[in-house]
Amino acid sequence: MGRDPVFLAAAAAVLLVALILALGIGNFAKGGDAKKSNKLMQWRIIAQFGAVVLIVLFVLIRRGG
Template sequence: MLDILFILALVVTVGVAIILLFGIGSFTRGGEFNRQNGNKIMRWRLAAQFVAVILIAAYVLIRGNGG
């Protein structure tokens, strides 16, 4: 289970980075797409980041208890 949790946390963390880079690219280009979707992209990043933090914390907690 520990390896699966680590891999899942890693995948979600990479997803956060991809969403962040997409949002930054959208923001720098500006335009109608950014006006319509900028906040939505930021909310997706925050949700993915929340999941990543929970998974990382769970991994550290389990590993710290000798799991």
């Protein structure tokens, strides 16, 4: 499982979502630019969608479907 490319891609996508979320929270905490917060939220949603697709793909492959 640890060397499965789909698993690694899904794990990387989840880490990317966490990074974008942390950047957004940091920007919000320091009272940063609203446009930057909005752009980070858009990127987070796109990254989350990708992560969910990869996780579902991984589960389907592991189940043999």
